[in-house]
Amino acid sequence: MDSTTTKHATVRHYIEQRIRDELSPHERLPAERMIAEDLQVNRVTVRRALEELERDGLIYRVQGSGTFVSEGRIRKSTEFTSFSEDMRSRGFEPGSMDETFTIEPAGMATGYALGVSPASPVVRLRRTRTADGRAICLEDSALPESLVPGLADGLGGLSLYTVLKDRYAIRVVRADQTIHAVVLNPAQAHALEVPEFSPALRVTRISRDAQGRPVEFAESLYRADLYAFELSVSRAPGRGQ
Amino acid sequence: MDSTTTKHATVRHYIEQRIRDELSPHERLPAERMIAEDLQVNRVTVRRALEELERDGLIYRVQGSGTFVSEGRIRKSTEFTSFSEDMRSRGFEPGSMDETFTIEPAGMATGYALGVSPASPVVRLRRTRTADGRAICLEDSALPESLVPGLADGLGGLSLYTVLKDRYAIRVVRADQTIHAVVLNPAQAHALEVPEFSPALRVTRISRDAQGRPVEFAESLYRADLYAFELSVSRAPGRGQ
DNA sequence: AAGTGGTCTAGACCACCCG
């Protein structure tokens, strides 16, 4: 085992593997106390692993009865993913075209979203995102210049979030997104290689670091015929209507 | 206090209230051991409450330093909500028009989504959803007839999920959703009182019970000018890129 | 009655940050 891995992560992986390899939906898992004894850990540690698995929808628990494998394809719960991760998980090779960096005043909307004055400079990154070489999305990203000095010199082939983490020690951990349906104007349609007035998803995103501070304000236009948003949502377990 | 309330829920509410009433973003909360002593509970119980608050983005924790209030408006993390809850949280009064129930064979797509044979009967509920009396969404909902016998007799003014819970003891706890952008055909546009070929969000939803069993397959068409999807997404805390 | 998950306690040790 990894020396930096926690015990509950080990337990979690062990249980995940058993679910994948041996267990069918609605089959009962060993009792918590049993798992604890088998793996020589405390029951609290087992429960912590099981809680994560329950949140992700892999298992369900019935008091007095047991813990069972959930039915249905396992979709990861709503997680923040980059365009590249997103595309790869859908089986496409992500790419970028026509990347342009500029530094300009934030303006009203962007300034408001980022919590800075409209006059303060932001780094603006515009690019066309591709999947297997096909244009799929127009992205317009703005970051406060004070947070990321020198970003406009380029990403050096890395992903924006990798650069934020490695070069600026900024970890994006949360994003507030709004998803609209729109029709494309002629210029946008041309860039995405679809007929004018085709439908598209417009996603605006405010990315935040662990402290909740806005880091990025982005607007993305996705071709409706090639892209849809997928998400799993759940009620807090143990809560009523 | 409620006799059915857990201690960690009490602690959570206590901390939430302090955040609302006394603390500003980036202010430090009392140490975990301090809160535990103040409230006469164990530190583990405090930590459980803090973990929930961290997941919901209200606080962030820095090892060796402390626990702090997050910045930015607090949006509830992605939670499964009914149309009615959704509209109320946006400040509108939800309603329904033109409710029709039918019982028909599931068909290919619905049968597949619900995991039943295409020939098996489903209860189909079609309705126009309104916000403050304005048509905002066309909804087409299908449930296996075997799960909800008699549902086609009506909801009696209650919400679908309330009826599922109270009359059929089915608790919907999870849903897998897909969000598309489309343009409306003339009939749909007429029903939603917008020009033909207006954009719309098409949301398909498979609702599941705690065991992961499909309970409902629904397709909703939302007017793009009146409705947008909002969601907060986050990376698992403590994980890297 | 026995077994299961749900909650809570008391205490330990570690890793990390800060004065």
Add this chain to the structure above:
DNA sequence: GGGTGGTCTAGACCACTTT
């Protein structure tokens, strides 16, 4: 070095389901 959060243990009692 002292304080903070992060992890883990051992054990207790409760609520619930099953036999």
